[in-house]
Amino acid sequence: MIYESSYDSGRLPYKPDLARGYWSKSSDFIFTGISLAFRLDVFSIAWIVFTYAGCASVIPYIISLFLFVVPLFVMQSFLGQFSSSGFISAFRIAPLFKGIGYISLAVNLGVLTYYSVFAAVPLLYLIHSMRPILPWSCEGIKHWSYNFTENQVRHLCHILSNDTLPPKNNFNWFSMHEIPSNLFLKSRFNHMELFEHSSEGFYISWEVLLCTLFTWALIAAIFYKCNSVEKLSTMLRYSIFTAFILLIISVIRFALIPQNPLLSIFDFFVPSWEMFMPGFPTAGIFVISAFGAGWGTIITLASFNKFKTKTVQNSWIICVGQMFIFLSFGYIVYVTDRYYNEIKQAYNSKNTDSYVYISKLWILFLSTGSVMADMSWPNLWCILYYAMLLLAALITVTVSLLSTLQSIFDEFEEFRTRKTEVTLIIIGLLGICSLYTCSNQGVFLHVIFVNDTIVTQTALNLLLFFVVLWVYGRVRFQRDLEFMLSQSFSTCKIYMLRFVSPVCLVLLLLAAIFISLMYHFVGATVVQIAAVLFIVLPWLYVPGYMIYIMLQTTGTFKTRFKRCCRPMDWYPVELEDRQRYEQTMRNTDMTHQLHELEEETVT
Template sequence: MPQPRPAAVANSLELLPSCSSRAHLEEAASPIRAREKWSRSVEFVLSGVGFAVGLGNIWRFPYLCYKNGGGAFLIPYFICLVTGGVPIFFLEVGVGQFMSEGGITAWNICPIFKGIGYGTTVICFFLNIYYIVILAWAMHYFFNSFTSDLPWATCGNWWNTPTCFQHGDNSSMSSESPNNASQGGVTEVVSNLQRKDAVIEYWENKVLGISTGMDDVGGMQWELAGTLFLSWLLVYFCIWKGIKSSGKVVYFTATFPYVMLTVLLIRGVLLDGAEEGILFYLKPDMSKLQEAQVWIDAGTQIFFSYAIALGCMTALGSYNEFNNNFVRDCILISSINSCTSLYSGFATFSVLGFMAKEQGVPIETVAESGPGLAFIAYPKAITQMKWAPLWSVLFFFMILLMGLDSQFVGVEGFITAVVDLYPSTLRKGFNREIFIAIVSAGSFIMGLSMVTNGGMYVFQLFDYYAASGMVLLWYCFFESIAIGYFYGANNFYEDIALMIGYRIYPWLKYCWLCFTPLVTMGILIFSLASHHPLTYNRTYVYPNWAIAIGWTMALVPMLTIPIYFVWHLATRPGATLSQKWQAAITPIISRPDTTTKAAEESIAPA
């Protein structure tokens, strides 16, 4: 049911002075700080790349590619990309730029669906709490790489057990641990026990100090608490001055990881076994396309890697000038994002191929996804290289930069949404800086639960439920429905033309109306049908009370949409349901920045 743009809205677009921005109007009317804009369009592009291109490109896409048929996986990947991921990506940036508002108030474009804005802001808040813990882990490894011998390469440390073994250690069943030395220096012969890699013991015993489960919180891992604090300090000073500071930081944080990735790729392809690893990564298996799980993995990877349904892309778009050609920018960001996923796969599997050949095992036994790749598999491979500390420093520096720009853009997205909701309070004086400090401090305190001995279980609970593929698919479905059917796909196409000066081809319109809702809801239904209880390392099963907390984190933002929908409709003025409905779907648009009759007449055809 596309709605014609109300006359009041259309008139307001024409009556505003030409080329007068909202920032100028606010500045003249009140002491409230003017809303910022990007200094250059390239800052938006770099920020978009920095947020969308993250650790998932490094540790999730390559694994899914090999697991789901190698090169054949690219077929469902690109189908889901052009029908689901890219249309929502364009939609969020376009709404942000047109409304010049953050993730909540931008949905005044379709007020009855403003619950989308509130819900995505909640998801973004959850994401910011747990994602930065990865930076704390990476910072720990980075600092401990400045040594002649990497500490995770050997046994015989206080965190090792009698079952520890290291690369090149073929003395099958005996080792000595510090615990044995403290008991009179007697060497125990460990027999018939499962041996454990030194790299895994460093990760589990030294870094995580992992406990037995969710109900065993244990003590604080003080080194991780320190690196978590340093990570939040970095994030705060990246964004405390708004896009004036973050827009400059991304020149380095969004580009230098590609230098590091290229260096690691060159090193990787020169290793013995690299060719086998790359062939394993890309070897097509067309039979996999018949499996529903392959399509589910392709769809969820798209929505993860494009960082949509979080309100952050809307926030980034809101800082664009009204006439910025965001279509060109989005095409560039999308291309860089997907190409980075492919590119990083070569770097990852060249190293895994080398690792498999060194150990004489199949590649699938060393290929991992998630933190296991960054903090177990890759560090283990590095220990087998010459100049291991150098490669370790470079690798974890890259991880830090890729995680840092994703994190501070995520925090900026949350801050922007709340500040735009209360501009008269939070844009005055130093209120914004103080608010960022409060949010950072509060998030740090909540994140401390993830750097205890039981912290990994808390982290995985957040990762599995709070910002899961299921939640993101739910929001992508409703975003396309809201714009396609309630605001009107044709209306939004005209808004895009008003902003960029020409009409684009109607593919995105068809996606918002048909393909995107079908793809997102289809994948969501299949995901729920194949849903499995959360486990850790396939052995620890989460207790029911923890699962209940997880589902609460997922359902609270998901239910925001229908609850707000009903509340907003019920509270609209009008004597009849029809009058209330009309009031509920009427856009609340205060202005575009440059909207004149002449601008509308100058729009070029597609």
């Protein structure tokens, strides 16, 4: 045996789950990887990229693909595909750093506790889109806005109908107007300062609560019926394909909104330098969302691949496909922002005695509603659009939950015989925790958490580079990758992974920390506590697990450290691939080093 077993360190060896299954089709990994671009919470902080830069964001995006995005995809895909295990057990490659897997578990569960709001809100709007008159249209808003507050609320319909209201602040020339579709969500909470950090009181929207419970019930039904990877991958394939079609329809319809659609498309794809420069610096933060919600999803998704699946080619296909998804949502945001700016500019040019400002919040989910209300057949377009957003959110939660659950089952063997019970218990607990997002204090919780997860994702990716390319080693990584792919992998690419990509991630990490601190400065106390529980405290797992695993090993400190850094039970799971791996390794120079490690005496 040329690899080292956990028995040598006094621990039980890893027992692979041979019944975990594979993708029903090889293309399912590509489809599921592209669907990670449906992580739409990042638009809460990064929509400014497309609002100001337009398609010019593609330039830094493509640069990021070459520098660190595709390299990270390849590295994470290698870990999952070679080991056939999730993001916890894959760290058998260097057991000392297995605490990274437990950090990922905590982060993924934290993300899932708030991400259901991205399904609940579109579901709420989808249900109300089936009314004969849209509640957020200028005709529909008359039926409920008068009960919203004692004083009439200024909204977009007042501008469109040339109604005037006296200013409600100390500046006689300044007037804030709400977008009716934004105002509609506030009316569900009966709380005007819904998205303001200074708001007081605790309000619950029972409609959002029911939509959240229905969302988790639907997710539980999906995992109960699709109780195997093959069934779940088939369901995801059709769902992702449907979401793609709905997205294309939405983009085409939004492209026809402006008076001159060709001019809007031209401005988006060929922006001016004044609009290009402000969006360029934030593109790096936006592109990190290509890895999905939480961390380690790529590792787990790749673990369902056959051993010789072409990792590098698939990584490029996925990343390029994700770019088109981001551009599609970005164009919808761009057109929506342009639509309201044209209304504002037209009003301000006619009324010199006052200045109107239109409050645009959560633009992709909320502000787009009033844009569609101004279309012909508004109910149809709202139904299609919010169905697409709902489906995208369900896909994101399902994929992230699949990654998390499979990683738990791979690491904890005792749970494998009770997968259904464990799955339903975890979904139930997540559903209970997510009920906080149905309150005015929690509905916008993702704005702060998404920044924290970006910081955590970037830091974990940096650690991954260190573990794989420095602790495990450049030579062994290149050897294993070439064996798995049955093709050569350039040494120049390895050196780029070791030096260039980490530097880019360090710069990205600094920017993400800066933005995260800014948002925490205005966050509520409950949000700060939640961030500590899900983001800060899990980092104690890394040094804590290091101490724990070294105490389980015998010998001097130096001997224990070396043993804990060496890969344990690191081999392909399938017997045929495993035998070929052993035979190949015996014919390499690394064989001598592996034998020396096995024969090392512990004193």
